[in-house]
Amino acid sequence: MSSHEHETYDVVGIGFGPSNLSLAIALEESRANGLEGGINSLFFERQPSFGWHRNMLLPSATMQISFLKDLATFRNPTSGFSFISYLYASGRLSQFVNNQDFFPTRQEFHQYLEWAQAQVSDRVAYGSEVTSVGLRPGADPELSDRLRLEVADAAGRVSRVVEARNVVISTGLVPSMPEGTDRDERVWHSSEFLEKYRRMNPAELRRVAVVGAGQSAAEIARFLYDELPHAQVWAVIPSYGYSVADDTPFANQIFDSGAVDDYYFGTEQTREAFWRYHRNTNYSVVDDEVIRDLYRRSYDDDVRGIKRLHFLNLTRVTDVKRAGAETRVSLQEGPGGGVRELDFDAVVCATGYTEMEPTRLLGDLDRYCLRDESGRYRVERDYRIVTEPEMRCGIYLQGGTEHTHGLTSSLLSNIAVRSGEIADSIVARRVEQNSERAARALSSPL
Ligand code: FDA
Ligand code: NAP
Numbered sequence: 383m384s385s386h387e388h389e390t391y392d393v394v395g396i397g398f399g400p401s402n403l404s405l406a407i408a409l410e411e412s413r414a415n416g417l418e419g420g421i422n423s424l425f426f427e428r429q430p431s432f433g434w435h436r437n438m439l440l441p442s443a444t445m446q447i448s449f450l451k452d453l454a455t456f457r458n459p460t461s462g463f464s465f466i467s468y469l470y471a472s473g474r475l476s477q478f479v480n481n482q483d484f485f486p487t488r489q490e491f492h493q494y495l496e497w498a499q500a501q502v503s504d505r506v507a508y509g510s511e512v513t514s515v516g517l518r519p520g521a522d523p524e525l526s527d528r529l530r531l532e533v534a535d536a537a538g539r540v541s542r543v544v545e546a547r548n549v550v551i552s553t554g555l556v557p558s559m560p561e562g563t564d565r566d567e568r569v570w571h572s573s574e575f576l577e578k579y580r581r582m583n584p585a586e587l588r589r590v591a592v593v594g595a596g597q598s599a600a601e602i603a604r605f606l607y608d609e610l611p612h613a614q615v616w617a618v619i620p621s622y623g624y625s626v627a628d629d630t631p632f633a634n635q636i637f638d639s640g641a642v643d644d645y646y647f648g649t650e651q652t653r654e655a656f657w658r659y660h661r662n663t664n665y666s667v668v669d670d671e672v673i674r675d676l677y678r679r680s681y682d683d684d685v686r687g688i689k690r691l692h693f694l695n696l697t698r699v700t701d702v703k704r705a706g707a708e709t710r711v712s713l714q715e716g717p718g719g720g721v722r723e724l725d726f727d728a729v730v731c732a733t734g735y736t737e738m739e740p741t742r743l744l745g746d747l748d749r750y751c752l753r754d755e756s757g758r759y760r761v762e763r764d765y766r767i768v769t770e771p772e773m774r775c776g777i778y779l780q781g782g783t784e785h786t787h788g789l790t791s792s793l794l795s796n797i798a799v800r801s802g803e804i805a806d807s808i809v810a811r812r813v814e815q816n817s818e819r820a821a822r823a824l825s826s827p828l
Contacts, residue, residue: 388530388543388544388545389424389544389545390528390544390545390546390547391422391423391424391544391545391546391547392421392422392423392546392547392548392808392812393405393409393421393422393423393424393546393547393548393549393550393808394423394424394425394426394512394529394531394544394546394548394549394550395423395424395425395426395549395550395552396425396426396512396515396531396549396550396551396552396553396743397425397426397427397428397551397552397553397554398425398426398427398432398499398506398508398552399427399434399552399554400434400453400495400794400797401552401780401781401797401800401801402425402550402552402780402801403432403453403495403498403499403502404453404454404797404798404800404801405550405552405780405801405804405805406423406425406502406505406506407453407454407461407463407498407502407801408454408457408798408801408802408804408805409421409423409805409808410502411454411458411461411463412802412805412806412809417809417812417813421805421808421809421812423505424505424506424507424544425505425506425507426506426507426510426511426512426531426533427506427507427508427509427510428509428510428511428512429508429509430508430509430536431508432495432496432499432508434491434492434495435488435573436492436576436577437572437573437574437575437576437577437578438488438572438573438575438576438598438601439488439489439492439576440488440576440601440602440605441489441605442487442604443487443488443489443601444485444486444487444488444669444671445485445486445487445488445491446485446597446627446629446669447485447637447793447794447795448484448485449465449466449484449485449486449491450465450484451637451794451795451796451798452464452465452494452798453495453498453797453798454798455798456639456796456798456799457798457799457801457802458798458802463498463501465486465491465494468493468494468497468498471497472493472497507533507542509535509536510533510534510535510541510542511533511534511538512531512532512533512534512743513532513533513534513540513743514531514532514743514745515529515530515531515549515551515743515744515745515747515777516529516530516744516745516746516747517529517530517746517747518530518545522772523750523770523772523773523774524772524774526774526775527547527774527775527815528545528546528547528775529545529546529547529549529747529775529777530543530544530545531543531544531545531546531549546775547775547776547812548775548776548777548778548808548811549775549776549777549778550778550779550780550804551738551740551743551777551778551779551780551781551782552738552779552780552781553738553740553743553781554738554781555735555736555737555738555781555792556735556736556737556738556739557571557572557573557574557735558571558733558734558735558736559571559731559733560593560698560699560700560701560702560731560733561700562701562702563699563701563702563731564702565731566704567581568704568707568709568726568727568728568729569702569704569709569728569729569731570728570729570730570731571730571731571732571733572594572598572599572602572730572731572732572733573735575598575602575730578728579728582728584609584610585612586707586727587606587610587613587727587728588612588613588614588727589613589614589616589725589726589727590606590610590613590614590615590616590726590727590728590729590730591615591616591617591618591711591724591726591728591729591730592606592615592616592617592618592730592732593618593699593729593730593731593732593733594618594619594620594666594731594732594733594734595619595620595621595623595624595625595666595668596665596666596667596668596732596734597627597667597668597669597672598732598734599617599619599668599730599732600624600668600669600672600673600676601672602730602732603615603617603676603691604672604675604676604679606730607676607679607690607691613690614689614690614692615690615691615692616692616694616724616726617676617691617692617693617694618694618697618698618699618711618713619693619694619695619696619697620666620696620697620698621666621695621696622695622696623693623695624667624668624672624673624676625662625666625667625668626667626668626669626670626673627662627663627664627667627668627669627670628660628662628663628667629663629669633660633663634663636656636660636663636788636789636790637663637789637790637793637795637796639790639796639799639800641656641788641789641790642787642788642790642796642800643763644788645786645787645788645789646763646786646787646788653785653788656788656789660789663789664789664793665734666734676691679691680693694713694715696715696716696719697713697714697715697716698713698714699711699712699713699714699729699731699733700712700713700714700721702729705725707727708725708726708727709725709726709727709728709729710723710724710725711723711724711725711726711729735792737781737782737784737791737792738779738781738782738792739782740779740782744777747777750769750770750772750773751767751768751769751777752767752768752769752770754785756785758785758786759779759782759783759786760786761779761783761786761787763803764778764803764804764806764807765778765779765780765783765787765800765803765804765807766778766779766807767779776807776808776811778804778807778808780797780800780801780804
């Protein structure tokens, strides 16, 4: 290989969380295997090994979807990569069934994901962060059928350059902090919770605050209350109290794969109705069991004449300042209400995430990607960004498509079906390109 040639793949996946793991499996199982030469793929993951929200693997946290919504079953019920196959391989199938629970712990699901990734790990480069995706230097997009990706090692040095006919971006949600608040060793986002918590001496944590009223906040408040029996735990809640996540059967239909079509092909009003009526299936809501656990702890404390759990309702954090070992938090009580300040030993901002945003990664390539009137990417039904006609490579998104494909965009519910659709699209475009090439060869003069 000369210094100008690079490894070339049909598909390069950026990020190797559950979405691209599911794609690796879909490619493995798809008709790609019947295609001449097959579809070769490589996935880059910046973490040193597989990890799915490791900092939130709290002991009693459970999954928010049925175990049947695994990496493969909804696309291929006979897949060898299903959660049931994992249970069978682990010798726990009977025990799992005896347990009569659709919702495994996040720890067990993590073990399942690790088991699945081990079977495709020859296609994954860990400790590898993709820092840019672009055209080859000097390449005309109309003529070039490949994109060039730069990959940095753990030290941040560009260590590898590869080329791809298609990229599938799946870099995950982006942590969101209260405006103007920086993270440090005592101000944490929930996405870094366990890592930062373990660095502290628990005895030093006497007053801790947990900001937010979503699932992360409630789970962390429960964890801190249980782990730190000497501590006062303050929950800063923008609502009047935690609200329950609607996972009742009719509402749950919005996570069915068919709902993607209803959303994608629906009118603006249809899409707006999805959000108006069903945002409470996922955002700023908490599982019933965790809410009851917290209320029970608070009530039991009342009975014993102790006060360790404090709920500051209708309150938002507006500012966080560090003062020595303490952290001073400004709290706005109700819209237009007063602001008071409290000091804490640590503040956990379980303040949610924003959607995946690949603009920076795409750099100059972004100008070939078309946007709607609100400035959001236009995305085909097969999750490919709509590009200028001259662009011949496929840029697919797993995540960042809530505006086009609806609520499942950032969730696990539909990943088996979605990655199958992406795999099929890549194979179909490859077949089309092969036929075009063959037709050109036939029509060109000898
Ligand atoms: P995910 O974020 O998992 O993976 C993205 C990967 O890309 C990461 O491993 C990251 O390191 C890597 N990466 C980023 N940039 C990169 C780059 N430039 N180069 C290389 N690698 C890069 N949903 C659900 O349906 N049911 C559930 O039970 C839960 N539970 C849950 C718990 C918690 C604590 C959170 C925060 C979220 C959930 N979710 C969820 C929602 C969550 O988005 C979903 O479970 C998956 O993480 C989505 O998988 P992805 O692979 O898309 O992203
Ligand atoms: P989230 O649902 O978006 O909740 C963020 C919370 O922070 C909201 O209540 C928000 O209130 C609040 N908030 C934001 N800024 C604030 C401020 N300045 N002051 C006070 N409160 C503020 O985020 P999440 O709980 O991290 O959940 C994200 C996703 O992860 C969801 O899909 C969830 O289901 C998933 N998750 C799953 C598990 C599990 O599987 N066990 C565990 C954790 C998370 P407003 O809405 O009013 O802004």
